[in-house]
Amino acid sequence: MANLTSLQAALSSVVPATGFMLDNRTVLSKLQFIEQYAQAIPYPYETDPRPFDSxxxxxxMEGNTPEVLAELYRKPRLADGNLQPHQAMLFSMLTMLETPQALMNYFPHAHRDLYYRSLLGLKERAAAPSQVALAVELNQITPELRVPKGTLFSAGQDDNGTxxxxxxxxDVFANHSRWRDLRWCYPGVSGSAKCAVVxxxxxDxxxxxxxxxDDIIPTEPVLTGRMLIAxxxxxxxxxxxxxxxxxxxxxxxxxxxHISGGDKWLDLSLSTTGSSQTLTFTLPASEGEISPPEALPGAPFDKPVLRIARQDGEPLPLINTVxxxxxxxxxxxxxILTPFGYANHAMPSVDNMQLYIGIDDMLPGQTLSLFWQLNSPQPLDTQWQYLNHDNQWHSLEQHVVDFTHGLSGHGVWSVVLPDDASSTVTVMPxxxxxxxxxxxxxxxxxxxxAxxxxxxxxxxxxxxxxxxxxxALDADRASQPLPAESITQPVTFINGVSGVVQPWRSVDGKAAETHHELAVRAAQRLAHRKRAMTWPDMVMxxxxxxxxxxDALIPSGDILTTVPALTQQILVVLPLVTEKDNDDVLRPMFNAARLERMSLYLQDLASSWQDIRVVNPRYRNVSLAYQVVFKEGVNPNYAEQQLRQSITDHYMPWGVGNATSxxxxxxxxxxxxxxYIQQQSYVDHVLNLTLNGAEDSVQGVDDEVLVxxxxE
Structure with a gap:
């Protein structure tokens, strides 16, 4: 057996092998071919009287079959010195063939490498560095500090000590600002609106x-009206x-x-009916005692407060007498009532989605730098405003630097807080x-x-x-996310900085592309040529x-061969379970904006005669009912919970994060x-079972996922 280590090392240094072999014949297959060929040639009895048919x-001869000789060729130490001369000659021939075989197997790689690199100009992509979000914290005696671009922060060492x-x-213009509040309002039906303190x-x-x-966040109705203080x-x-x-x-x-009664609002009964300019309210003696509000949201007064409100968004006229x-x-x-406070002037009704961010421990003229860690299904049409000392919302649009691009992804949002910004006006706390x-x-x-x-x-x-x-780092470091809280300090001490916060792991890091990955990418690019002309091209x-x-799935062969032919190409897409736009783990889906974005992308790469749509799967519920007898000594409530979880994990494993299923x-x-139910260790036997009310199997159709x- 020839030692081709140095030859293979030399060839691999020029073009790494990718697994493809033009000549993949082994020593055994060659010997078997020789045996098969030689069996067709009769042995000449007239020159050698030995009893050989071929x-x-x-x-x-002598029991040295191709299998025995192949093993002996691979393991020379098994030789006993009695090998026949002509069999030794076979070994010599096989050894001589190894070098041309190695060169032959090198040729496809060299040819492809020549085409990809020299003709197409392709090369492996370099490693992509990861990014982290950091927050700089100042000590108490430093009101603000510029931390310049390029400042280095230590994240430890890799396995090689680098x-x-x-x-x-x-640049970061750091100060003592802190994010302390998040609220929102959004319009409801018939002029109403809702608000929430998140x-x-x-x-917390x-x-x-x-x-x-999100609708699951508890909300309160937005009240319009007036408060009277006396x-x-x-x-x-x-x-x-x-x-x-x-x-x-x-x-x-x-x-x-309502009227204030300490830490609660006391209900007033209204005796006036119909349309009127005069309203009569009554506080029953049993309702409680009138007193100034104590920590009632939106009513920071030291006198009793009478509140008259409505929930339909309409304003209440001026009150003349009481x-x-x-x-x-x-x-x-x-x-005048506002969603989270009050004002002395009328405020616009809630006609849009409104997101409120409360910041403390900063001053007008300082830079507010906010990093938003968010995942968005689509860009939003967003107008930014601040609350000024006139108790009015004023535009920030000309001053904002928004790398979230309308809250469409994580990034830095910054603005210099205007000089007329106020933290003491009453529209908000x-x-x-x-x-x-x-x-x-x-x-x-x-x-x-969502x-x-x-x-x-x-x-x-x-x-x-x-x-x-x-x-300079080891190969795995580029693709491995840096864990949260790995960065706590700069490389070089910065006077005034008390610490560094890294609450989330790094993102976007990628290892350098390997030769094999380059070959796959180039082959895919050559296959579809950036054109969505065939089903496999669209999926890729x-x-x-x-x-x-x-994954993206295409219709079955039965649908593709229907007559008349399809007038629309529909791809069903499955999201990664971590990227779904809904909260149902058993029915992951994208929202309409993402589906439209994917459809338009493919349509732009397709013929004008094509009509491509990207859609979610259709999830069809299958009703499961059964009666089960659990084994003696087993808690039936616990066993039922375990059985349901086991069935879910087995038949709907994507619900626990396994998207491949x-x-x-x-x-x-x-x-x-x-x-499956009968095989569970805590089940004695199954009395009955039905799917959709019948003792029969259920089969989904092409774009369905059965759940x-x-x-009950």
């Missing part, structure tokens, strides 16, 4: 994040009556009245500087599918930093361009499910 009997360092991507003094931030404007709002013996005269007629059916138990109140203050994003509502897609971003968190004094020495283009797509037109076999649902 030359094969002669070449492989330092891992990240450099700031831009994060604040009394609400969910470290997993929230979906902006010492004269006192309580008498028995019921207390309030008579209010308005500047114009209103429909009393839509009004509600009487309490037939005594006119001479001095009272009135203010005081003690914060307020930034507001006014977002045009997105047309709703399929129910249950149209707005998932916000993981916001960093003040935030900026991205990029790995600086990716080429879609998965290459959109990393959130796990999503299959279109899947089959739910009746006897397969019956057997088991328990019949």
């Amino acid at each position: 030359w094969a009997d002669f070449l492989f 330092k891992i360092e990240y450099g700031l991507d831009a 994060y604040g003094d009394d609400r 931030w969910n470290e997993q994040g929230v979906r902006l404007f 010492d004269a709002f006192t309580q008498s013996e028995g019921d207390t009556t309030f008579v209010i005269t308005l500047a114009s007629v209103v429909d009393s059916a839509r009004l509600t009245g 009487t309490v138990n037939h005594q006119q109140v001479a001095n009272f203050e009135q203010v 005081t003690g914060r500087y307020w930034i507001r994003a006014v977002i045009s509502p997105v047309g709703a897609s399929t129910p249950g599918i 149209d707005y971003p998932w916000l993981t968190g916001i960093l003040t004094n935030g900026m991205t930093a990029t790995l600086t020495n990716v080429s 283009l879609l998965k290459t361009e959109f990393p959130w797509v796990f 999503i299959v279109l037109a899947n089959h739910l076999g009746y006897y397969d499910i019956l057997t 088991l649902q328990w019949f």
Whole structure:
């Protein structure tokens, strides 16, 4: 057996092998071919009287079959010195053939490499450095500090002891600002609106994040109306009556009245009916005692407060007079309700999605740098505003630097807080500087599918930093995310900086492309030529361009061969379970905006005669009902929970993160499910089982995914 190590090393140094072999014959296959060929040649009895029927009997005499000789060729140490001369000659011939075989197998790689590199000019992509989001924290005696672009931060060492360092991507003008509040409002039906406090003094931030404007977040109706503040709002013996005269007629059916009673609002009953300019409210003696508000949201007053409000978005006319138990109140203050406070002037109704960000411990003129860690299905039409000292929302659009591109992805958003920004005005809770994003509502897609971003968190004094020495690190480091909290300090001490925060792991790092990966990429590019002309081309283009797509599936052969032919090319896409736009783990889907983006991408690469659409799978519920007897001594409630979880993991494993298991037109076999349940260790026997009410299997069609649902 020839030693070709040096030859193969020399060839691989020029063009690495990719696994393809032009001549993949082994020593055994060559010997077997020789045997087969020699069996067709009779042995000449007239020259040698030995009993050989063919030359094969002669070449492989004394039990040295091709298998025995191949093993002996591969392991020379097994030789006993008695090998026949002509068999030794076969070994010599096989050894001589190894070098030309190695050269022959090198030729396809060299030819392809010549074509890809010299003719097409392709080469391996370099390693892509990862990025992290950092926040710079200052010590108490440093009010603000510029941390320049390129400042290095230490992230430890790789396995070879090489330092891992990240450099700031831009200057950071750090200060003591802190993100302390997040709220939102959005329009409802018939002029109404809803609001929610998601994060604040009394609400901790969910470290997993929230979906902006998600219906599952508890909301309150947005009230429009007025608050009256006066010492004269006192309580008498028995019921207390309030008579209010308005500047114009209103429909009393839509009004509600409350008066402050310490830490709660006391309900007032309205006796006025129909349209009227005079409203009569009564506080029953049993309702409670009137007193100034104590920590009531939006009512920071030290006198009793009477609130008249409505939920349909319409304003309440000016209040001219107020009487309490037939005594006119001479001095009272009135203010107009806003979603989270009050004002002395009318405010626009909630016609758009409104996102409020509260910041404290900063001053006007300082830079507010926010890093938004979010994942968005689409860009949003966003207008940024701030609350000024006139209690008005004023535009920030000319000053904002927005690398989130309309909250379409994570990035830095920064602005110099205008000099007239105020933290003491009353439209919003005081003690914060307020930034507001006014977002045009997105047309709703399929129910249950998100149209707005998932916000993981916001960093003040935030900026991205990029790995600086990716080429010097070991091969695995570029593709491995840097764990959260790996960076805690700069490489060189910076006077005034007390610490560095890295709450999330790094993103976007990629290892250098290998020769094999280059070959695959080039072959794919040559196959589709950036044209969506065939079904495989469309699938390949879609998965290459959109990393959130796990797979794209084309119709079955039965559909593709129907007559008349299809007038529309429909691809069914499956999202990575981490990239789905809905919260249903068993029915992952993209929202309409992402589907449209993928459709337009393929359409731009296709013929004008094609009509390409990208769609979600159709999930069809299959009702599962059974009666099971559990083994003696097993808690039936616990066993039922375990059984349901086991069935889910087995028949719908994508629900626990295994995206590879999503299959279109899947089959739910009746006897397969019956057997699976019976095989569970805590099940004694199954009394009965039905799928969709029948003892029969269920088969999905081409674009369906069958999902088991328990019949209650």
